[in-house]
Every structure is written in C-alpha cells, then in structure tokens.
Amino acid sequence: MSLTSAAVPLAVLGAGLGAMFAIGVLLVLRGLPLTSHVDLQQRIAPYLDRQAGGLRGRAGGQGAAEPWRLGNFLQPPARRLASLLDQTLGGADSVRRRLSQAGLAPDLEGFRVQQVLWGIGAAVLTGGLGSLFWWARGSSPTALLVVTACSALGGVMLRDQLLSRAATRRQQRILAEFPAVAELLALSVTAGEGTAQALDRVARSAGGELSTELETCLAQARTGASLPQALQGLSDRTASPPITRFVDGLVVAIQRGTPLGEVLRAQAQDARVAARQALVEEGGRREILMMVPVVFLVLPVTVLFAVYPGLSLLRISV
Structure with missing residues (x-):
C-alpha cells in the first residue's frame, strides 16, 4: 500500500475529529452567559396581559428558554454576511419585485441570507471534494482555493437565477x-x-x-x-x-x-x-431552435456523404 493511499483514511479521520471538536466548542460557547440571546418578546412577556396569549405563547411562557438550534447560532453572522452581500451586489428593488412576482414575501434580508447559505454550501461541497482529490493526487492548493471561491460565487448567483426562473414561471x-x-x-x-x-x-x-x-x-x-x-x-x-x-x-x-x-x-x-399571439411567437422561436440540429448535425453529414466519393475518385485518379 502506497503512502498516498494510506494517508487518505487518516485525513478523513482527522477531518471527522476536527468537526466533532468544532461542534463541541460551539455547544460550550452557546452555554456561556455572554452568548445566550434573550429575545425581546421573552423580555416583555411577563409584563403583558394574560389575554395577549399569542405573543406570550410565541415567547415561550414566563422565562421559558427557547430550545437551542444551530441556526440560532449561525443567524447573526449570516445576517452580517447578507448585509455585506447586499451592499456589494445591490439591486434591492429588483430582488423585492421578483420575490413578489414569485409569490414570496418581499423579505430582502431573508433572501440574502439564503444566498449566503447557498454560497457557503457550494464552497463546502467543492472544498470537500477538492480536498479529497488533493490528498489523493496532490493537486495545487492554489487551484483548490480558486475553485472553491468560484463555487461560492456560483452558489450565490444560482440562487438569484432560481428566483428569476420562479418569478417567470409564476407569471x-x-x-x-x-x-x-x-x-x-x-x-x-x-x-x-x-x-x-x-x-x-x-x-x-x-x-x-x-x-x-x-x-x-x-x-x-x-x-x-x-x-x-x-x-x-x-x-x-x-x-x-x-x-x-x-x-x-x-x-x-x-x-x-x-x-x-x-x-x-x-x-x-x-x-x-x-x-x-404569445403562442405564435413561441412557435416561431421553437421552429428556429429545431433548425439548429438540422443545420449543424444533419446537413454536414449529408454534405460529407455527397462530397466524399468524389474526393476519393480524384485521389485515386491522381
């Protein structure tokens, strides 16, 4: 067994141990008083009238702590990244309009958070697969970083394109x-x-x-x-x-x-x-698209079958 093949299981084991350690650190940090976040509804719930049961129910009762979720820990940095992404890309009015056209709530911040999560997911997936190739074949780390960054950008743009497609289909x-x-x-x-x-x-x-x-x-x-x-x-x-x-x-x-x-x-x-009229226009566009395989696939083969025998005879006569 070569050193490269033996290093792959050790690398996978190390990655798993590192992930477990990171999850443990997150759980410990979540339990600290400095990181525990009390919602505004939970603060004002004891001072409200009992008839306002809906708000108190959502607040979790008197002093009842909300169950911990990983999304609660990741939400503040995701919102900051979403704000930075919105300042970089712009187009807030266009995003709100497409959200309304797609039948969604015009929540710009929520959509930017989704874009950030899509970018992070694409980067993690690409980075994981690229790391396996790097450990197995020894590829360039610089190329891996470039591909990971491009995949993160692609994830952000893919979410935007899916929103545009959803708005178009709903229209x-x-x-x-x-x-x-x-x-x-x-x-x-x-x-x-x-x-x-x-x-x-x-x-x-x-x-x-x-x-x-x-x-x-x-x-x-x-x-x-x-x-x-x-x-x-x-x-x-x-x-x-x-x-x-x-x-x-x-x-x-x-x-x-x-x-x-x-x-x-x-x-x-x-x-x-x-x-x-829209059906007629769509039929015209589809007719043009149907001509593409005829012109670029069938016609060259037909010309080749027609010309090749003559070229063969000329080559034989010469």
Whole structure:
C-alpha cells in the first residue's frame, strides 16, 4: 500500500475529529452567559396581559428558554454576511419585485441570507471534494482555493437565477389563467353581482396563482384599503402588462361608474388575443431552435456523404 493511499483514511479521520471538536466548542460557547440571546418578546412577556396569549405563547411562557438550534447560532453572522452581500451586489428593488412576482414575501434580508447559505454550501461541497482529490493526487492548493471561491460565487448567483426562473414561471401561469378568470368575472358582474362579490366568487371557484392574488387583494380591501388601491397592489405584485391593463380598466370603470360587464368582456377578448399571439411567437422561436440540429448535425453529414466519393475518385485518379 502506497503512502498516498494510506494517508487518505487518516485525513478523513482527522477531518471527522476536527468537526466533532468544532461542534463541541460551539455547544460550550452557546452555554456561556455572554452568548445566550434573550429575545425581546421573552423580555416583555411577563409584563403583558394574560389575554395577549399569542405573543406570550410565541415567547415561550414566563422565562421559558427557547430550545437551542444551530441556526440560532449561525443567524447573526449570516445576517452580517447578507448585509455585506447586499451592499456589494445591490439591486434591492429588483430582488423585492421578483420575490413578489414569485409569490414570496418581499423579505430582502431573508433572501440574502439564503444566498449566503447557498454560497457557503457550494464552497463546502467543492472544498470537500477538492480536498479529497488533493490528498489523493496532490493537486495545487492554489487551484483548490480558486475553485472553491468560484463555487461560492456560483452558489450565490444560482440562487438569484432560481428566483428569476420562479418569478417567470409564476407569471406564465398567471397569464395562462387570466382569460378564464376575466370571463368568469364578466359573467358574475353581468349576472348582477357587485365588483367585490364577483371577485370573491371567482377567487373561491377558480384555483391557481391568479386566484391567490385575488384573495390577497380582497383581504387588503377588507382590512381598510379601498378596492382600487387593492387592485393596484395586485398590478404591482404581478408586474404583467395584461394584468396591468386589466386592473387599469377595472379601476377606471369603478371610479366612473361605467358598466363593468362590457369592460371585462373586452379585457377577456384582449387576453385571448394576447395569449394566441404569445403562442405564435413561441412557435416561431421553437421552429428556429429545431433548425439548429438540422443545420449543424444533419446537413454536414449529408454534405460529407455527397462530397466524399468524389474526393476519393480524384485521389485515386491522381
């Protein structure tokens, strides 16, 4: 057995012992009074009225300590790294908009923490695999550090790309549901229901992302906001041109008192036309993509089969 192969089990054993020692140090530090963190809810819970049971329940009762979790220890440094990442990358408004489009809470700090965790996870995974290759084959430590740093950056960017993809897919689902929802709303209004009642009926009867947005809109209208303001919030969250035109027409019809049935039917027809046009455009793009293997794979082989016999005859004649 060579020295390199014998060193690999020892290295793995050393890594395991080091990880166990680090976990023990974290547990000891967590138990110290200087590192124990008391939440604000736990501080004010004994002075609250007994009727405020929800807050006291979440605070864990009178002086009840919250069970320790590793995430509680890692949360402060992760938040600091998230703040540094936000200052470096910027684009806070874009992230909040995409979070709203994806149907998530517009929590910028939480998303930055997720990016930091994704970067750390990618760096740890790449560093672990690279360390095994380094111990087994003796690769360059500098190259390992560069690859680990690039993988951390790739993990951060991958989380951002996944958010953009989730927002795009949700917008596509909303646009696919929009014509049917607009027609149902037009039928409800034509049948004599009010705008809020028609929106409530459509939100309860139809399922999907747009129905969820309508329920959110109605909840805002019931908690103090006017219906036009709630509809404008729906337009801002979706950030889709057809939904924006639909909301603008609906708000103008509500404010001016024009018949909503005709407006909603026209909006539904426009949505059908827009969906048909989007399908035609998507078909054109797919047709171009289908030509790529024909041009770059089939056509060269065909030309080769056509030209090669002639070249062979010329070579024989020469």
